[in-house]
Amino acid sequence: xxxxxxxxxxxxxxxxxxxxxxxxxxxxxxxxxxxxxxxxxxxxxxxxxxxxxxxxxxxxxxxxxxxxxxxxxxxxxxxxxxxxxxxxxxxxxxxxxxxxxxxxxxxxxxxxxxxxxxxxxxxxxxxxxxxxxxxxxxxxxxxxxxxxxxxxxxxxxxxxxxxxxxxxxxxxxxxxxxxxxxxxxxxxxxxxxxxxxxxxxxxxxxxxxxxxxxxxxxxxxxxxxxxxxxxxxx
Numbered sequence: 001x002x003x004x005x006x007x008x009x010x011x012x013x014x015x016x017x018x019x020x021x022x023x024x025x026x027x028x029x030x031x032x033x034x035x036x037x038x039x040x041x042x043x044x045x046x047x048x049x050x051x052x053x054x055x056x057x058x059x060x061x062x063x064x065x066x067x068x069x070x071x072x073x074x075x076x077x078x079x080x081x082x083x084x085x086x087x088x089x090x091x092x093x094x095x096x097x098x099x100x101x102x103x104x105x106x107x108x109x110x111x112x113x114x115x116x117x118x119x120x121x122x123x124x125x126x127x128x129x130x131x132x133x134x135x136x137x138x139x140x141x142x143x144x145x146x147x148x149x150x151x152x153x154x155x156x157x158x159x160x161x162x163x164x165x166x167x168x169x170x171x172x173x174x175x176x177x178x179x180x181x182x183x184x185x186x187x188x189x190x191x192x193x194x195x196x197x198x199x200x201x202x203x204x205x206x207x208x209x210x211x212x213x214x215x216x217x218x219x220x221x222x223x224x225x226x227x228x229x230x231x232x233x234x
Contacts, residue, residue, distance in 0.1 A: 008101070009125015059083060139226060197223075
Protein backbone atom coordinates (compact mmCIF):
# COMPACT_ATOMS: atom_id res chain seq x y z
CA UNK A 1 0.00 0.00 0.00
CA UNK A 2 1.35 3.39 -1.00
CA UNK A 3 2.26 6.07 1.49
CA UNK A 4 0.71 9.52 1.22
CA UNK A 5 2.51 12.57 -0.11
CA UNK A 6 1.77 15.70 1.92
CA UNK A 7 2.58 19.13 0.51
CA UNK A 8 2.66 21.19 3.70
CA UNK A 9 2.80 24.99 3.75
CA UNK A 10 4.99 26.23 6.61
CA UNK A 11 4.22 29.93 6.14
CA UNK A 12 6.43 32.94 5.44
CA UNK A 13 9.05 32.48 8.16
CA UNK A 14 7.69 32.86 11.69
CA UNK A 15 7.33 29.31 13.08
CA UNK A 16 4.26 30.42 15.04
CA UNK A 17 2.43 30.87 11.71
CA UNK A 18 2.62 27.13 10.96
CA UNK A 19 -0.92 25.77 11.08
CA UNK A 20 -1.96 23.16 13.64
CA UNK A 21 -2.49 20.59 10.89
CA UNK A 22 0.94 21.23 9.39
CA UNK A 23 2.58 20.95 12.82
CA UNK A 24 0.84 17.64 13.49
CA UNK A 25 1.91 16.14 10.17
CA UNK A 26 5.51 17.31 10.46
CA UNK A 27 5.77 16.06 14.02
CA UNK A 28 4.65 12.56 12.97
CA UNK A 29 6.60 12.39 9.71
CA UNK A 30 8.65 9.35 8.73
CA UNK A 31 10.20 11.17 5.77
CA UNK A 32 10.60 14.94 5.42
CA UNK A 33 11.60 16.56 2.12
CA UNK A 34 12.32 20.23 1.51
CA UNK A 35 13.91 22.58 -1.03
CA UNK A 36 17.50 23.47 -0.16
CA UNK A 37 20.13 25.71 -1.76
CA UNK A 38 23.38 24.18 -3.00
CA UNK A 39 25.12 26.08 -0.19
CA UNK A 40 23.69 27.20 3.12
CA UNK A 41 20.60 26.33 5.12
CA UNK A 42 17.17 25.38 3.79
CA UNK A 43 14.75 28.19 4.63
CA UNK A 44 11.74 25.86 4.64
CA UNK A 45 13.49 23.44 7.00
CA UNK A 46 14.58 26.25 9.33
CA UNK A 47 10.96 27.31 9.82
CA UNK A 48 9.87 23.82 10.89
CA UNK A 49 13.13 22.62 12.46
CA UNK A 50 11.78 22.25 16.00
CA UNK A 51 8.96 19.98 14.76
CA UNK A 52 10.96 17.48 12.68
CA UNK A 53 11.38 14.15 14.51
CA UNK A 54 14.97 13.10 15.14
CA UNK A 55 14.29 9.72 13.54
CA UNK A 56 12.82 11.17 10.34
CA UNK A 57 14.61 10.51 7.07
CA UNK A 58 15.39 13.86 5.44
CA UNK A 59 15.39 14.41 1.68
CA UNK A 60 16.92 17.77 0.65
CA UNK A 61 15.83 18.85 -2.82
CA UNK A 62 18.95 20.76 -3.81
CA UNK A 63 18.20 23.72 -6.05
CA UNK A 64 21.06 25.90 -7.36
CA UNK A 65 20.69 29.50 -6.17
CA UNK A 66 22.06 31.54 -9.05
CA UNK A 67 20.87 33.95 -11.72
CA UNK A 68 21.67 31.63 -14.62
CA UNK A 69 19.03 29.06 -15.53
CA UNK A 70 19.53 25.56 -14.16
CA UNK A 71 18.10 22.19 -15.19
CA UNK A 72 15.03 22.47 -12.93
CA UNK A 73 13.21 19.58 -14.55
CA UNK A 74 16.13 17.26 -13.76
CA UNK A 75 16.15 18.40 -10.13
CA UNK A 76 12.46 17.67 -9.66
CA UNK A 77 12.65 14.44 -11.64
CA UNK A 78 15.38 13.12 -9.34
CA UNK A 79 13.53 14.28 -6.24
CA UNK A 80 10.30 12.67 -7.46
CA UNK A 81 12.11 9.39 -8.01
CA UNK A 82 13.56 9.39 -4.48
CA UNK A 83 10.31 10.48 -2.85
CA UNK A 84 8.37 8.01 -5.00
CA UNK A 85 10.56 5.21 -3.67
CA UNK A 86 9.57 6.05 -0.09
CA UNK A 87 5.89 6.26 -1.06
CA UNK A 88 6.02 2.93 -2.88
CA UNK A 89 7.50 1.37 0.26
CA UNK A 90 4.46 2.54 2.23
CA UNK A 91 6.08 5.50 3.95
CA UNK A 92 4.30 8.86 4.14
CA UNK A 93 6.38 11.83 2.93
CA UNK A 94 5.91 15.39 4.17
CA UNK A 95 7.26 18.04 1.80
CA UNK A 96 7.91 21.38 3.52
CA UNK A 97 6.86 24.32 1.39
CA UNK A 98 7.65 27.96 2.13
CA UNK A 99 4.42 29.93 2.27
CA UNK A 100 1.71 27.94 0.52
CA UNK A 101 2.37 24.86 -1.68
CA UNK A 102 0.30 26.10 -4.62
CA UNK A 103 1.14 29.83 -4.48
CA UNK A 104 4.33 30.11 -6.55
CA UNK A 105 5.41 26.93 -4.78
CA UNK A 106 7.84 24.38 -6.17
CA UNK A 107 5.70 21.58 -4.72
CA UNK A 108 3.54 21.80 -7.82
CA UNK A 109 6.35 20.15 -9.82
CA UNK A 110 6.40 17.18 -7.46
CA UNK A 111 2.61 17.06 -7.49
CA UNK A 112 2.53 16.83 -11.28
CA UNK A 113 4.94 13.89 -11.25
CA UNK A 114 3.56 11.90 -8.31
CA UNK A 115 -0.15 12.59 -7.96
CA UNK A 116 -1.13 10.03 -10.59
CA UNK A 117 0.55 7.15 -8.78
CA UNK A 118 0.18 8.03 -5.08
CA UNK A 119 -2.37 9.67 -2.77
CA UNK A 120 -1.57 13.34 -2.24
CA UNK A 121 -2.86 15.87 0.28
CA UNK A 122 -2.09 19.59 0.07
CA UNK A 123 -2.07 21.52 3.34
CA UNK A 124 -2.34 25.27 2.72
CA UNK A 125 -0.11 27.73 4.52
CA UNK A 126 0.04 31.46 5.23
CA UNK A 127 1.26 33.12 2.03
CA UNK A 128 3.96 35.75 1.79
CA UNK A 129 1.32 38.05 0.30
CA UNK A 130 -0.86 37.82 3.41
CA UNK A 131 2.17 38.17 5.69
CA UNK A 132 3.49 41.28 3.93
CA UNK A 133 0.11 43.01 4.02
CA UNK A 134 -0.19 42.20 7.72
CA UNK A 135 3.23 43.53 8.76
CA UNK A 136 2.83 46.58 6.52
CA UNK A 137 -0.53 47.25 8.21
CA UNK A 138 -2.03 48.05 4.81
CA UNK A 139 -5.33 46.58 3.60
CA UNK A 140 -4.82 45.71 -0.05
CA UNK A 141 -8.28 45.66 -1.62
CA UNK A 142 -11.88 46.44 -0.73
CA UNK A 143 -15.27 46.10 -2.38
CA UNK A 144 -14.88 45.83 -6.16
CA UNK A 145 -11.15 46.63 -6.35
CA UNK A 146 -8.90 44.23 -8.24
CA UNK A 147 -5.58 42.80 -7.12
CA UNK A 148 -2.81 41.81 -9.53
CA UNK A 149 0.03 39.56 -8.37
CA UNK A 150 3.11 40.03 -10.56
CA UNK A 151 6.57 38.46 -10.38
CA UNK A 152 9.20 41.17 -10.79
CA UNK A 153 11.19 38.69 -12.88
CA UNK A 154 8.76 39.22 -15.78
CA UNK A 155 10.46 41.25 -18.49
CA UNK A 156 7.26 43.19 -19.16
CA UNK A 157 6.44 43.66 -15.49
CA UNK A 158 6.79 47.44 -15.69
CA UNK A 159 4.36 47.65 -18.59
CA UNK A 160 1.82 45.47 -16.78
CA UNK A 161 2.18 47.56 -13.63
CA UNK A 162 1.35 50.72 -15.57
CA UNK A 163 -1.65 49.02 -17.16
CA UNK A 164 -2.99 48.24 -13.69
CA UNK A 165 -2.93 51.89 -12.64
CA UNK A 166 -5.53 52.58 -9.97
CA UNK A 167 -5.79 48.96 -8.86
CA UNK A 168 -3.95 47.13 -6.13
CA UNK A 169 -0.85 45.11 -6.94
CA UNK A 170 1.67 42.85 -5.26
CA UNK A 171 5.07 42.51 -6.94
CA UNK A 172 6.94 39.42 -5.76
CA UNK A 173 10.48 38.11 -6.17
CA UNK A 174 11.81 41.64 -6.24
CA UNK A 175 15.53 41.03 -5.69
CA UNK A 176 17.73 42.73 -8.27
CA UNK A 177 14.65 44.13 -10.08
CA UNK A 178 13.85 46.68 -7.36
CA UNK A 179 14.97 49.67 -9.43
CA UNK A 180 12.72 48.64 -12.31
CA UNK A 181 9.80 48.07 -9.94
CA UNK A 182 10.28 51.51 -8.40
CA UNK A 183 10.35 53.11 -11.85
CA UNK A 184 7.15 51.28 -12.81
CA UNK A 185 5.43 52.46 -9.64
CA UNK A 186 6.42 56.02 -10.35
CA UNK A 187 5.22 55.77 -13.96
CA UNK A 188 1.88 54.41 -12.72
CA UNK A 189 1.49 57.29 -10.26
CA UNK A 190 1.47 54.80 -7.39
CA UNK A 191 4.80 55.57 -5.71
CA UNK A 192 3.14 57.51 -2.90
CA UNK A 193 1.17 54.46 -1.73
CA UNK A 194 3.62 51.66 -2.58
CA UNK A 195 5.26 49.80 0.33
CA UNK A 196 8.46 47.74 0.30
CA UNK A 197 8.65 44.71 2.63
CA UNK A 198 11.58 42.37 3.15
CA UNK A 199 11.81 39.22 5.29
CA UNK A 200 8.22 39.55 6.54
CA UNK A 201 7.57 38.01 10.00
CA UNK A 202 11.29 37.35 10.63
CA UNK A 203 13.50 39.19 13.16
CA UNK A 204 15.25 41.09 10.33
CA UNK A 205 11.93 42.26 8.84
CA UNK A 206 11.86 45.74 7.29
CA UNK A 207 8.89 47.78 6.08
CA UNK A 208 9.20 51.17 4.39
CA UNK A 209 7.78 53.32 1.59
CA UNK A 210 9.01 52.12 -1.79
CA UNK A 211 10.52 55.55 -2.40
CA UNK A 212 12.83 54.96 0.59
CA UNK A 213 13.83 51.41 -0.30
CA UNK A 214 17.51 50.59 -0.89
CA UNK A 215 18.82 49.90 -4.36
CA UNK A 216 19.49 46.24 -3.57
CA UNK A 217 16.81 43.86 -2.29
CA UNK A 218 16.82 40.21 -1.25
CA UNK A 219 14.87 37.69 -3.31
CA UNK A 220 12.36 37.29 -0.46
CA UNK A 221 11.02 40.82 -0.67
CA UNK A 222 7.81 42.28 -2.00
CA UNK A 223 6.29 45.57 -3.08
CA UNK A 224 2.64 46.20 -2.22
CA UNK A 225 0.53 48.82 -3.95
CA UNK A 226 -2.79 49.03 -2.09
CA UNK A 227 -5.93 50.22 -3.85
CA UNK A 228 -6.40 53.95 -4.24
CA UNK A 229 -8.70 54.30 -1.24
CA UNK A 230 -9.97 51.09 0.37
CA UNK A 231 -12.25 53.10 2.66
CA UNK A 232 -13.92 55.20 -0.02
CA UNK A 233 -17.69 54.92 -0.30
CA UNK A 234 -18.97 52.54 -2.98
